Amino acid sequence: FYLRIPAPSLQVFMIVGGGIAGVTCVEQLSSQIPSADIALITAGSHIKAVTNYKQVSKTLEEFDVEERPSSVLEARFPNLTVIHPAVKSLNTQSHTVETADGRVFGYEKLCICSGGRPKLLTQDNPYVLGIRDTDSAQAFQKQLSKAKRIVIVGNGGIALELVYEVEGCEVIWAVKDKAIGNTFFDAGAAQFLIPSLEADKPERAAPCRRPRYTTEEPAAGSGSALGPDWHEGIVLRGAETGFVARTHPLTVPFLFPFHALNFSSLPVGTWPVYILLTNGKTFGCDFVVSATGVVPNTEPFLHGNNFALADDAGLQVDDHMMTSEPDVYAAGDVCTACWEHSPLWQQMRLWTQARQMGWYAGRCMAAHVLSEPIELDFCFELFSHITKFFNYKVVLLGKFNAQGLGPNHELLVRCTKGQEYVKVVLSGGKMVGAVLIGETDLEETFENLMLNQMDLTQYGEELLNPNIDIEDYFD
Ligand code: FAD
Numbered sequence: 041f042y043l044r045i046p047a048p049s050l051q052v053f054m055i056v057g058g059g060i061a062g063v064t065c066v067e068q069l070s071s072q073i074p075s076a077d078i079a080l081i082t083a084g085s086h087i088k089a090v091t092n093y094k095q096v097s098k099t100l101e102e103f104d105v106e107e108r109p110s111s112v113l114e115a116r117f118p119n120l121t122v123i124h125p126a127v128k129s130l131n132t133q134s135h136t137v138e139t140a141d142g143r144v145f146g147y148e149k150l151c152i153c154s155g156g157r158p159k160l161l162t163q164d165n166p167y168v169l170g171i172r173d174t175d176s177a178q179a180f181q182k183q184l185s186k187a188k189r190i191v192i193v194g195n196g197g198i199a200l201e202l203v204y205e206v207e208g209c210e211v212i213w214a215v216k217d218k219a220i221g222n223t224f225f226d227a228g229a230a231q232f233l234i235p236s237l238e239a240d241k242p243e244r245a246a247p248c249r250r251p252r253y254t255t256e257e258p259a260a261g262s263g264s265a266l267g268p269d270w271h272e273g274i275v276l277r278g279a280e281t282g283f284v285a286r287t288h289p290l291t292v293p294f295l296f297p298f299h300a301l302n303f304s305s306l307p308v309g310t311w312p313v314y315i316l317l318t319n320g321k322t323f324g325c326d327f328v329v330s331a332t333g334v335v336p337n338t339e340p341f342l343h344g345n346n347f348a349l350a351d352d353a354g355l356q357v358d359d360h361m362m363t364s365e366p367d368v369y370a371a372g373d374v375c376t377a378c379w380e381h382s383p384l385w386q387q388m389r390l391w392t393q394a395r396q397m398g399w400y401a402g403r404c405m406a407a408h409v410l411s412e413p414i415e416l417d418f419c420f421e422l423f424s425h426i427t428k429f430f431n432y433k434v435v436l437l438g439k440f441n442a443q444g445l446g447p448n449h450e451l452l453v454r455c456t457k458g459q460e461y462v463k464v465v466l467s468g469g470k471m472v473g474a475v476l477i478g479e480t481d482l483e484e485t486f487e488n489l490m491l492n493q494m495d496l497t498q499y500g501e502e503l504l505n506p507n508i509d510i511e512d513y514f515d
Contacts, residue, residue: 052076052077052078052148052149052409053069053076053077053078053079053147053148053150053151053405054078054079054081054137054147054149054150055069055079055080055150055151055153056080056081056082056127056137056151056152056153057082057083057152057153057154057155057372057374058080058083058084058086058087058110058122059087059088059153059372059373059394060088060090060372060391060394060395060398061153061155061371061372061374061394061398061401062080062082062087062151062153062371062372062398063080063087063088063089063090063398064090064395064398064399064402065151065153065371065398065399065401065402065405066078066117066120066402067117067399067402068398068399068401068402068406069402069405069406070117070119072402072403072407072410073406073409074119075119076119076406076409077119078117078119078120079120079121079122079123079145080110080113080120080121080122080123081122081123081124081127081137081139081145082110082123082124082126083124083125083126084124085109085110085124086107086108086109086110087109087110087112087113087122088105088106088107089106089107089112090103090104090105090395091103091104091105091106092104096483097424097483097484097487098418098422098487098488098491099419099421099422099424099487099491100424100425100426100435100483100487101392101395101424102426103395105391107174110122110124123139123143123145124139125140126139126340127139127154127340127341128140128340129340129341129343129344130150130340130341130344130345130368131344132345132346132365132366132367132368135147135150135367137150148409149367149369149408149409150367150368150369151361151369151370151371151401151402151405152338152355152363152368152369152371152374152375153370153371153372153374153394153398153401154336154337154338154340154341154374155265155334155336155372155373155374155394156172156265156336156337156374156389157170157172157334157335158170158172158176158331158333158334158335159330159332159333159334159335160332161193161328161332162330167313167328168313168327168328168330169327169328169330170329170330170331171198171202171329171331172265172334173265183327184206184209184276184277184278185277185278185279186278186279186326187209187278187279187325187326187327188209188210188279188326189210189211189212189311189323189324189325189326190206190209190211190212190278190325190326190328190329191211191212191213191315191323191325191327191328191329192211192212192213192328192329193315193328193330193331193332194214194215194329194331194332194333195215195216195217195220195221195222196221196224196331196332196333197223197224197427197429198331199215199329199331200220200221200224200429200430201429202276202329203237204236204237204241204429204430205276206277207276207277207278208278208279209278210278212323212325214317216318220234221233221429222441223388224429224436224440224441224475225441225475226441226451226463226475228453228455228461229461229463229475229477232455232457232477233430233461233477235457235458236430236432237430241431265334265373311325311326312325312326312327313325313326313327313328315328334373334389335353336352336353336354336374336376337373337374338353338354338355338374341355345365346364346365347363347368348363348364348378349376350378351376352376354374354375355374355375355376356375356376356378357369357370357371357376357377357378357379358379359379360404360408361375361397361400361401361404362404363375369404369405370401371394371397371400371401372393372394372397372398373389373394377397377420379416381420382420383439383472384421384423384438384439384472384473384490385420385421385422385423385438386423386439386444388423390425392424392425396417396419396420399417400417400419400420421491422437422438422487422490423437423439423440424436424437424438426483429477432477432478433476433477433478433479434475434476434477435474435476435480435483436474436475437473437474437475437476437483437486437487437490438465438471438472438473438474438490439467439472439473440463440465440473440474440475441465441473441475442465442472442473443473445465448467448468449465449466449467449472450466450467451464451465452466452501452503452504453504454504454506456478459478460476460477460478460479460480461475461476461477461478462474462475462476462477462480462482462504463475464503464504466496469495469496469497470490470493470494470495470496471486471489471490471493471494471496472490473490474486474490482510485510485511485514488514489514494514499513
C-alpha cells in the first residue's frame with residue numbers, strides 16, 4: 041500500500057500578479073530565455089499589458105495600458121501557463137506556492153508582483169471607499185451618481201485627478217499638507233494649478249486612445265491597480281445636474297492619525313456619514329473617498345517565511361530585485377527598493393516604475409539562472425515621470441521636490457499663469473531636479489544636465505531665461 045502524494049508541478053519561473061510589473065517580468069523572461077517554462081499566477085481573469093511604448097528621452101517613457109484576458113498572453117508565449125485563482129500561501133523552504141483552490145505549485149525562481157491595495161481611513165465602513173481597480177472604480181462611479189456631496193481625503197495623484205474630474209457633486213477636499221498635490225508639487229506649482237479647478241474644463245479634443253477601464257466581464261477578486269487615464273470612459277458625475285462646487289480647506293490639516301477617526305460619535309443628521317477634521321470642523325457627505333496611498337499586498341506571502349519588510353511594509357529588495365528569501369524576487373508596488381539609490385532617484389509607486397522593475401526583475405532572474413553578471417539598470421539613475429494633472433502635461437525629474445536635500449539647495453522658478461510652470465532644483469551649482477508643467481519642451485535638456493552633472497553656477501538665473509534657447513546653449 042503506497043500513499044500517493046501528488047508531486048507539486050515544477051515550473052522553473054513563477055510570477056505572481058498580472059499587473060504591469062508581473063506581465064512585464066513574464067515578457068522579459070520569455071525574451072531572455074524563450075525555452076523557459078513560466079507560470080503566471082494571478083487573482084483576476086484579466087492582465088495588464090503595456091502598449092504604444094515610447095522612449096521619450098534617455099529615461100522618460102510613455103505608454104498606454106490595456107486590460108486584456110490572460111489568454112492573450114498565453115497565445116503570445118507558448119511556454120507560459122496562466123494559473124488562477126490567487127496565491128493563498130508561500131513556503132520558501134520547499135519552494136512551493138499554494139493557490140486558493142488548494143493546488144500546490146513548485147518553482148525554481150519566484151517573482152512576487154502582487155501590487156498594493158488602498159490604505160483606507162477606516163476598514164469595513166460602507167461609506168469609505170478606496171479606488172484601486174476596475175471594480176472599485178465602478179463602485180465609486182455608482183455611488184457618485186447618487187451623491188450630492190463627497191469628501192476626498194488625500195493629496196496624491198488619485199486625489200488630484202478626482203477633484204478635477206468629478207462633476208455634478210460638491211467636493212470637499214481634505215488635505216493635511218499646506219499645499220495641494222504635495223506628493224508631486226511644491227506650494228508654487230500648487231498655486232499655479234489651483235485656477236484650473238475653478239475654470240471650465242476644456243472639451244476633450246479627441247477620444248482617448250487609452251483603455252476605458254470598464255471591462256465587459258469585470259475581473260473577480262483583487263484586480264490590478266488602475267493606471268493613467270483610469271477615469272476615462274467612467275462618467276464621474278454626481279446627482280446634481282449642472283452644478284459644480286469645490287471647497288478647499290487647503291490649509292486645514294485633517295484628523296491625524298487616521299485611525300483616530302470616529303464616525304460613530306459624530307452628530308446624527310441628514311447625511312449618511314460625517315467626517316471630523318483636525319481643525320474641529322465636521323462635514324456631512326454621501327461618502328468619503330480615501331485616497332491616501334497604498335499598502336503593499338504582502339499578506340499571503342509572509343506567514344511561515346522570513347521576509348525583511350521595509351518601513352512602508354513593502355518587501356525589501358536589493359539591487360537585483362531579490363527579497364531576503366532565497367530565489368524570491370519582487371517588483372512593482374509590493375516591493376521597496378532597498379539598495380543604495382542613485383542621488384537622483386527615488387522610488388514612487390507609479391506605473392512606470394512597475395514596468396521598469398518588472399523588466400529588470402525578469403532580466404535578473406534570467407541572468408542568475410544563466411550565471412551571467414548583471415548590473416543595476418540605467419533607468420534607476422534618474423527619477424523621471426510624465427503625467428497629466430488638470431489637463432497640463434507634467435514632467436518630474438530627479439529630486440523634483442528637493443527630497444532629502446535639506447537646506448542645501450536653491451530653486452529657480454519661471455511661471456506664466458495659465459501656461460507653464462518651470463522649477464529647477466540646484467544643489468552645489470548642479471541641477472538635481474525639475475518640475476515642468478505645460479508644454480515647456482525642456483525635459484530633454486534638463487535630463488541631460490542632471491545626468492552629466494555639469495556645474496551651472498556661471499549661468500545663474502539665465503538658465504530659465506525664456507529668451508534664450510537653452511537647447512542651443514548647451515549643445
Ligand atoms: P498591480 O497593478 O496592483 O497588480 C497586482 C496584480 O497582482 C494584480 O493582477 C492582482 O490581481 C494580483 N494579485 C494580488 N494579490 C495576489 C495574490 N495573492 N495571488 C495572485 N495574484 C495576486 N501610476 C502612474 O504612473 N500614473 C498614473 O496616472 C496612475 N494613476 C493611478 C490611478 C489609480 C486609481 C490607482 C489606484 C493607481 C494609479 N497609479 C498610477 C499607480 C499604478 O497604477 C501602480 O503603481 C501600478 O499599477 C503598480 O503595478 P503592479 O504591477 O506593481 O501592481
